[in-house]
Amino acid sequence: MLIIQCCKHKTVKNCIFCQIVKGKIPANFVYQDKDLVAFQDINPIAPVHILIIPRKHIVGIQTIQDKDQRILGKMLLVAKKLAEQNKLKGYKLVINCGKLGGQRVLHLHFHLVGGWKDLKKYHQWIEERFREGGVL
Numbered sequence: 001m002l003i004i005q006c007c008k009h010k011t012v013k014n015c016i017f018c019q020i021v022k023g024k025i026p027a028n029f030v031y032q033d034k035d036l037v038a039f040q041d042i043n044p045i046a047p048v049h050i051l052i053i054p055r056k057h058i059v060g061i062q063t064i065q066d067k068d069q070r071i072l073g074k075m076l077l078v079a080k081k082l083a084e085q086n087k088l089k090g091y092k093l094v095i096n097c098g099k100l101g102g103q104r105v106l107h108l109h110f111h112l113v114g115g116w117k118d119l120k121k122y123h124q125w126i127e128e129r130f131r132e133g134g135v136l
């Protein structure tokens with residue numbers, strides 16, 4: 001898919017998601033507009049696992065400001081649209097906030113995860129993942 005590059009947004013040199021936004025690291029994009037991109041998670045935990053991120057480098061919910069309100073609202077609307085496109089009847093929107101919240105990539109992202117036939121499978125996966133010391 002064509003990557004629409006957008007130079008007006010502030011990006012950070014050694015941030016992996018800024019590199020994805022700039023097209024310097026490949027990703028499987030499923031949505032793009034002037035403010036946001038969404039792409040498939042490289043290590044999916046569910047049949048559908050999409051990351052929705054702003055083009056602009058925002059560290060996380062822990063650093064958002066009033067001026068980010070429009071973009072944050074848009075991220076939710078895009079999440080809903082992508083859930084509909086993927087015909088998800090139910091799903092989770094997960095936002096890890098800060099290192100102690102399990103956030104490994106310090107560029108704001110929503111995880112849209114779903115597509116399990118049975119929610120029990122998700123719970124089993126979560127248990128295993130945490131037992132192994134992992135995070136979502």
Ligand code: AMP
Pocket residue numbers: 016025027040041042043044051095096102103104105106135136
């Ligand atoms: P978090 O732990 O909430 O910061 O989530 C970061 C997510 O980014 C993880 O689910 C990773 O699998 C995902 N991720 C890291 N690098 C890439 C990449 N190059 N392309 C797609 N997803 C990635």
Ligand code: ZN
Pocket residue numbers: 011012015016017018019056057058106107
């Ligand atoms: Zn970034």
